Structure formats: C-alpha cells, structure tokens
Amino acid sequence: MIRVRVTAPPGCSRKKLDERGWMELPDGARLSNVLKALRMPKLLARLLMVSINGAVASPDTELADGDSIAFFSMISGG
Known part of the structure; x- marks a missing residue:
C-alpha cells in the first residue's frame, strides 16, 4: 500500500481521504485511480x-x- 496527499478541489468526493487529505492506494496505483476515487465532475x-x-x-x-x-x-x- 502507498499513501498520497491530495489537495482536492471543491465539488469532489472526499470520502476516500482521511482528515488530513491522505489517500491509501494499492502499490502500482496511477493518478487515474485518484481521479476516479474523487468522483470529479x-x-x-x-x-x-x-x-x-x-x-x-x-x-x-x-x-x-x-x-x-x-x-x-x-x-x-x-
């Protein structure tokens, strides 16, 4: 597992972020995985x-x- 810090823009889902803006992802994850998790319009x-x-x-x-x-x-x- 890896952890990345995400500064999500308004209008995105923050459900996958902890209270400090960190997201856990599997090894080998790509930026597209973060974009999907944020459910950006x-x-x-x-x-x-x-x-x-x-x-x-x-x-x-x-x-x-x-x-x-x-x-x-x-x-x-x-």
Missing part, C-alpha cells in the same frame, strides 16, 4: 490540470508513497 476535470510533486502529470502516471497531488486551473490571472 466531468466539467470540472476539463478545467483543471493535475500536478504530482509540483510537476504536471497525466492520468497514467504511476504514484509513489508520499506523493503530493494538487489541482490547478489552466486559466488564471490577476
């Missing part, structure tokens, strides 16, 4: 990019114990 998924440890990642990226997963808008400004 399709519209929201099209508007966000995902990073693992600060680097943009694709759904087929294999996860490692302790990885940090964050979501951010593809469009931002100030």
